[in-house]
Amino acid sequence: MAPSTLAITPGLRRKLGEWLQEDLGRGDLSAPALRGQAGVAHWLAKANGVFCGGVLLKPLLSELVGPAGHQVELQLLVCDGAPIAAGDRLLELSGPAEMLVAMERTALNLAMRLSGIATETAALVMELExxxxxxxxxxxxxxxxxxxxxxxxxxxxxxxxxxxxxxxxxxxxxxxxxxxxxxxxxxxxxxxxxxxxxxxxxxxxxxxxxxxxxxxxxxxxxxxxxxxxxxxxxxxxxxxxxxxxxxxxxxxxxxxxxxxxxxxxxxxxxxxxxxxxxxxxxxxxxxxxxxxxxxx
Structure with missing residues (x-):
């Protein structure tokens, strides 16, 4: 199946920024423990299904850090719409630990919700094959x-x-x-x-x-x-x-x-x-x- 596309419109970027701000509030109180540290992170699938949400990572990072977004490097290992199995690595991130932690919850929440929908859809589509x-x-x-x-x-x-x-x-x-x-x-x-x-x-x-x-x-x-x-x-x-x-x-x-x-x-x-x-x-x-x- 050809991968679907999602237009990252100004309206969607605005929503992503609002969702990040909802979690950050006045600022991450745990940030001082991470300041000055760098890290590498990867996403791991803990169940079988269909992945969805990777396309949101770059715009989320852009909304988080603005023009300094190049500080975080992103490598998508799995495309949206691809089947995944428990234990699969989905993507890798590297950069300031403070930024990786700041976007973690918002990004994962969106991807888990969307991947659940994609997974349920794929199961129903299979019935109609x-x-x-x-x-x-x-x-x-x-x-x-x-x-x-x-x-x-x-x-x-x-x-x-x-x-x-x-x-x-x-x-x-x-x-x-x-x-x-x-x-x-x-x-x-x-x-x-x-x-x-x-x-x-x-x-x-x-x-x-x-x-x-x-x-x-x-x-x-x-x-x-x-x-x-x-x-x-x-x-x-x-x-x-x-x-x-x-x-x-x-x-x-x-x-x-x-x-x-x-x-x-x-x-x-x-x-x-x-x-x-x-x-x-x-x-x-x-x-x-x-x-x-x-x-x-």
């Missing part, structure tokens, strides 16, 4: 961490659904009720959204799904349908999409499922499965940082 069905995330992310958590999903082999409400219009139960139905809701959105915008309808019944296709939805999210229900419904929706005036295909997505049922859903002919499991059910992957004082 060979089916052609994609695994997508949801907007159930930790506030402030969405960009990073969705990056971790990509590192685990998944794909990203909407980053936010401005990516696509997803019409759910309340939208449909307030607008007066599927057709009216789609018509209202199409009237104001830029023409490239996609409209997705979350359908809770077969009737809603058919109405969404007939009304020109770009995608239909089939919520909490069983595999048995979808086996008959999916071909019907495909046929109805071909017959509509636009002739454009419709993306069919299953959601509200149990991860244990992934294979059964993949066999129904849907295009993708969206799940919050990588965010809400994953555990942090255990990583640690080990130090060796220079000259000892």
């Amino acid at each position: 060979g089916s052609g069905v994609l695994l997508a995330d949801t907007r159930k992310t930790t506030p402030g961490l969405r960009e990073l958590e969705k990056y971790a999903v990509r590192c685990g082999g998944g794909v990203n659904h909407r980053m936010g409400l401005d990516d696509a219009a997803m019409l759910k139960e309340n939208h449909l009720a307030w607008a007066g139905g599927v057709s009216a809701a789609i018509k209202a959105v199409r009237a104001e959204a830029p023409w490239p915008s996609r409209v997705i309808v979350e359908a809770e019944t077969a009737e809603e799904a058919r109405a969404a296709v007939a009304s020109g939805a770009d995608g239909v999210l089939l919520d909490e349908f069983t595999p048995a229900e979808l086996i008959g419904l999916v071909p019907q929706l495909r046929s109805e999409a071909k017959a509509r005036l636009s002739g454009s295909p419709v993306v069919l997505e299953a959601s509200g499922i149990q991860p244990a049922d992934l294979r059964a859903y993949a066999a129904t002919g849907i295009d993708l499965i969206s799940t919050s499991a990588p965010m809400t059910r994953s555990s942090w992957l255990d990583l640690s940082m080990r130090f060796t004082p220079v000259g000892r």
Whole structure:
């Protein structure tokens, strides 16, 4: 799998600086014991999984020490998205001991959280191997961490659904009720959204799904349908999409499922499965940082 990429934007740098400051407060009270000392540190995996978070080390160090960031040398031994085993060395750092300790907790916390998400995603993606069905995330992310958590999903082999409400219009139960139905809701959105915008309808019944296709939805999210229900419904929706005036295909997505049922859903002919499991059910992957004082 090709490694995923993460843009280190000014906004992300600002967050990294704030997270470092949260831990440092008015200054590390243990720093005098380290001042003037140099050290070498390495990250060690304490469990099997998929690594994610190495890409954050350089910007974290830059936010910690500013222009003097060259004082710490970083060597990544494992790329984000790579499988790792307990005992593997992931990266090496060398420089002033005071700086290595100052960034340790923030960097490890982020990497353990993201590696846990990547690991859980990879396990789910493995269940879908060979089916052609994609695994997508949801907007159930930790506030402030969405960009990073969705990056971790990509590192685990998944794909990203909407980053936010401005990516696509997803019409759910309340939208449909307030607008007066599927057709009216789609018509209202199409009237104001830029023409490239996609409209997705979350359908809770077969009737809603058919109405969404007939009304020109770009995608239909089939919520909490069983595999048995979808086996008959999916071909019907495909046929109805071909017959509509636009002739454009419709993306069919299953959601509200149990991860244990992934294979059964993949066999129904849907295009993708969206799940919050990588965010809400994953555990942090255990990583640690080990130090060796220079000259000892």
